Amino acid sequence: MSSSSNRRRDDYSYDQDRSRRRDRDGYSERRNRDDDERRPRESQDRKPRDVDRKYGRDRERDRDHAYGYRERDRELERKRDRERYDQDSRRSASPRRQRSSSRSRSASPPKAKPNFGASGLLAAETNTVKSIDGKNSTVLKYNEPPEARKPVLGWRLYVFKGSEQVELLHIQRQSAYLFGRDRLVADIPIDHPSCSKQHAVIQYRYIQEKNEFGDVKGSIKPFIIDLESTNGTHVNDEVVPPSRYYELRASDVIKFGLSTKEYVLLHDEVSS
Template sequence: VNKQKASFGLSGALAKDEVTGKVVNGVTLKYNPPADRILPSVQWRFFVFKGDEVLDTLFVHRKDNFLLGSNDKVCDILMEHGSISGQHAILQYRRVPYSGKKEKFMGSMVCKPYLMDLDSTNGTTLNKEKLDGRRYYELRKGDVISFGESTREYVFMVEKNKKK
């Protein structure tokens, strides 16, 4: 008798099962926040441009993540262009080890912003480079992001401290 050995490797069945995903307003979310999520201490903003005109300023520092897309039931930042997916991308703040050159911060943890395309149909670009789906990209001050085929550009900036 030839017995088959048990396989204890990961099958991926849970990842494929939409029932295990978080449901908000009847919609299964495509994204689960990581364990290292953190509320930012810096007041980040998206300045929304169409050409040279500033259309809006979006405050993106009051939560640890912001879902961007066209589904008004679940998205924090609603984008209504026809090329934008329902759950298009996520802005996620993460607590990560400091990797700079200032010795006084060595060994400490810092909050960094990341962007991830959620396998959208028409993609996301960061500084004119198309992002791979389901991968975190670190954002820096002044980065320019566009979604789908929309001509709007989202410039990621920090609120400057007001001098007294």
């Protein structure tokens, strides 16, 4: 009795275990089947999205190809245009850049400006003195000033060599007398080799002076001017400044260059 009941119990437990295994296997099969059925459905749901995204990219690429470049290319081109515009505006607003560019462009030496001043050619032509035969000519280094006048007094030059008088020169007939070695232009030739061709000039000038009472009185006085000679002109053993008028007075002793001749200046009132 007991053995049969035990056998039944064992059969019953075996059947329960087998039914449990069958149910578990069936559940797992159903779950796998549901997973299989669900997976294609999800892939089908996801596939249109992927297709739409792909088609969207294709449409964008087609649009870009239709216009010739992409949006990124357009943005880069806009950026380059802005940078180029900024550089041009800075270059036009910078005077230093303009000066440097103009300086670099003007690498060639600047052209000389026209000079409308006096060239001296007309004065040289006017002051040219020609010889009678026309072979020789000399340009005068001196022109008389506007205040030049002929003297009223009879001025004279007494020429001494040592203690002996060798010559008497009357210098009251014209307003100026030129001394020098060039006999073509010299009014009073001096032949000493230390003297210049155009050495000095005695010029009579009209000068207005005030007296002790404040009255203005005009008079004609003799002056000497050295024409930048090599060895200079001396009055009373003093060197006369070149190219400046030096007033002469009666009894003054004039020497030219290194010559030993002395020219004593006197006029009629003093000599008489």
